[in-house]
Amino acid sequence: MKILLILILTTSLFANSFVVVISKESKVDKISKRVLKDIYLKKRTFIDDNEIVPINLEAQSEVRLSFEEEVLGMDRDEINNFWIEGHYKGITPPIVQKSEKGLKLFIKNVEGAIGYIKKEKVTKELKVIYEF
């Protein structure tokens, strides 16, 4: 019983350990939730003077679902509707990478690219700028 309790406690403590990362070389060190949301909704494209390229994981990704709920504060229908309005305004959604591996590679090679991954997947080439 004690083991079960510890397991549940541990799971709940680390369940939401996701982070937003950028290349270690970037001058960007942190980002507010509001600006992060605006960047993923393409209302903004800069942090200070640094141009930012937001990257999504595929729609069914667990990390993406958590990101949408915690940071965007929108469900999938609302997001879909937002991008349909975006189409009329000439704005396209962020590009998608199929895996966290692909996302990390993209961030490493494209200046200003940001994305969300599980905290334990952060490697030395990446810098954490937001945690959720």
Place this chain on the structure above:
Amino acid sequence: MRFLFFILLSTFLFAEKYELGHGLSLSKYLKVGSYISTKYKDSKDIDEFELDDIALLGYGSLSPKFSYLLELEAAGFYIKDLTNKKEETNEHFHIERAYFDYKFSDKFKIRVGKFITPIGYWNLVPITVLKDTTSNPLYSYKIFPRFTTGLNLYGFLSDDIEYNAFIQKSKDLDTGYNNIQTDDFIGLGLTKYFDDFSVSLGLGQFEDERLSERIYLDTSLKYKKSKVEVLAEAIVSRDEHKSDSDKYDSYALYLQGSYKFIKKHYLVSRYEYFKDNFDDYKEEIFLIGYNYRPIYPISIKGEYQFNSHSDLNKFIISLSILF
């Protein structure tokens, strides 16, 4: 016909996965889309079917900072007057929007060309398929030009305050295709964002063939949470007419609420007020409506308007689709 053939050919050659309402990427630099709107209107004097809007849309980014958009529209494409058994067609496509954007930073962006006048909320997304009612409130087309041809500077002043400053000093890019014809227009707007709502304030000045000067002040509020959306906008203007030395005021406002009572089904209600002291004209409208979206880019709507001039009471149903 050649243009249509080119579009179809391009579609087969370059198409990525297509999803209704999200447009079609033809290349890295070009995404295309379209929308149509049909409606049936019934009032004391009017009984007509209308293929109202057919529009083509193309946009893209030539670099991360440089983008463009072009929208061509044929309004009143086909009208069938069911009372007098008459038909009317208008197959001419007009320039609704045509502009370039350049982003220096989030604080400073420039838009050049013909664009939607950045006033309030209703005017920013004016197409039927993306609204909860087929009709537009009087507020949205009686007081200010819906489109501006010129320069728009915009961006964020801080994390939660956005600004727009625009100026027009020439004729419309497609002269005649605007609700108010002007070649001299200047305006400024500020929007403050909160968690579930935002408020905006704007003022501007323009002249047209009837007015030597109109100065307006507008304010808007948008609240959206879960299944409820509330829009409220008001505008007041002071006019100097070319035919009269006195100054006259005009007022327009509306308050609209919509409620998603079941998934895909929306109830909507709106109150409108409009008064023009120069023409000594006043109109009030109370509207109730229903909007069904089987999927978001398809909207089937019905509404009934109770007008203070009972002859203008009307029933409207529509089908609109964004491709």
